[in-house]
Amino acid sequence: MKIHHLNCGTMRGLGLKPLNGTGGYIRPGLAILHCLLIEADGALVLVDTGWGLAAYRNPTRFERVFRRIVRSVDDEGETALRQVEGLGYRATDVTDSVVTHLHLDHAGGLRDFPGARVHVYAEEHRVATRDRTAFEGAHLPAHWAHGPDWLLHDLTEDDWFGYACTAPFTLGGVEFRLVPTPGHTRGHCMVAIRTGEGWLLHAGDTYFYHGQVDPDGPHLPPGGDVARRLFSVSAIVRPMYSFAPGLVSLRRKLGPALDIFCSHDPHEFERYAAT
Numbered sequence: 001m002k003i004h005h006l007n008c009g010t011m012r013g014l015g016l017k018p019l020n021g022t023g024g025y026i027r028p029g030l031a032i033l034h035c036l037l038i039e040a041d042g043a044l045v046l047v048d049t050g051w052g053l054a055a056y057r058n059p060t061r062f063e064r065v066f067r068r069i070v071r072s073v074d075d076e077g078e079t080a081l082r083q084v085e086g087l088g089y090r091a092t093d094v095t096d097s098v099v100t101h102l103h104l105d106h107a108g109g110l111r112d113f114p115g116a117r118v119h120v121y122a123e124e125h126r127v128a129t130r131d132r133t134a135f136e137g138a139h140l141p142a143h144w145a146h147g148p149d150w151l152l153h154d155l156t157e158d159d160w161f162g163y164a165c166t167a168p169f170t171l172g173g174v175e176f177r178l179v180p181t182p183g184h185t186r187g188h189c190m191v192a193i194r195t196g197e198g199w200l201l202h203a204g205d206t207y208f209y210h211g212q213v214d215p216d217g218p219h220l221p222p223g224g225d226v227a228r229r230l231f232s233v234s235a236i237v238r239p240m241y242s243f244a245p246g247l248v249s250l251r252r253k254l255g256p257a258l259d260i261f262c263s264h265d266p267h268e269f270e271r272y273a274a275t
Helices: 059-067 082-088 122-128 226-228 244-257 268-273
Strands: 002-007 032-042 044-046 096-098 117-121 149-153 154-159 164-165 167-173 174-180 189-194 199-202 258-261
Touching: 002 082, 002 268, 032 082, 032 268, 044 082, 117 174, 122 149, 154 199, 167 189, 244 258, 258 268
Parallel strands: 044 096, 096 117, 117 149, 199 258
Antiparallel strands: 002 032, 032 044, 154 164, 164 174, 167 174, 174 189, 189 199
16 A cells, blocks of 8 residues: 555635644635545545646636635646646546545545545535535535445444444455544544554544644644634534544554544645655
8 A cells, every 4th residue: 555645735825823823813824635645456545635627727606716715826736636647647547535525625626536436424425415504605516516426434333443433445455434523514524544554544624733633732723722712613613622632532542553634734744745
């Protein structure tokens, strides 16, 4: 198994200081879209996809506005498709996509790999495709209008170190589990991947700042406590505080057998990309 850490979308938004500790309160910060490309026996698997080509070439109105708000860098070379091609593969070589959730910045690239099977938590699929509310506009049906081969995973009696999870599924001999952490979306999940040394956990938007899950001393970024108090009712911000203590405990328990990262923290991406 070989794992590539990909940044599938750089953002230079304002007000990121209390979320991930970058920039200032009125100066641009830095956020990324941390995705994985996993080469395994007979499989090429993406975990999240970042922006798709259409976000740069023919965006929906919502994509255009959203990318302007987060100050997304206009570089289609960062798309998963272009990076997959840069590694010598074609779009048709990607056999599977596993998504943490179906927001536009995590699933926008699904249509660039129309032949790939899409693995998603059943609740997230239900919400995104049949039960969206007016407050869930970041689920864009255009991203799955090509009619992907959905593989829906639901909770079973299995558990992953005390967390409810889906039954394990295997791609190219590699074991995956979806671990629900609802809040950011109703069906948001972490993706747990068994490696030879232990587990790699893609936490998606469960948290936003590496210090929140630091086993040696969890801490918030500058201004983070103010954000916690001001936005404690926000479905976007609340998960970054509610699940972090459990992940800290899990990191302490498993030690080096657990590697964990979230979707938007550039500090974590630099560490993993360097290896």
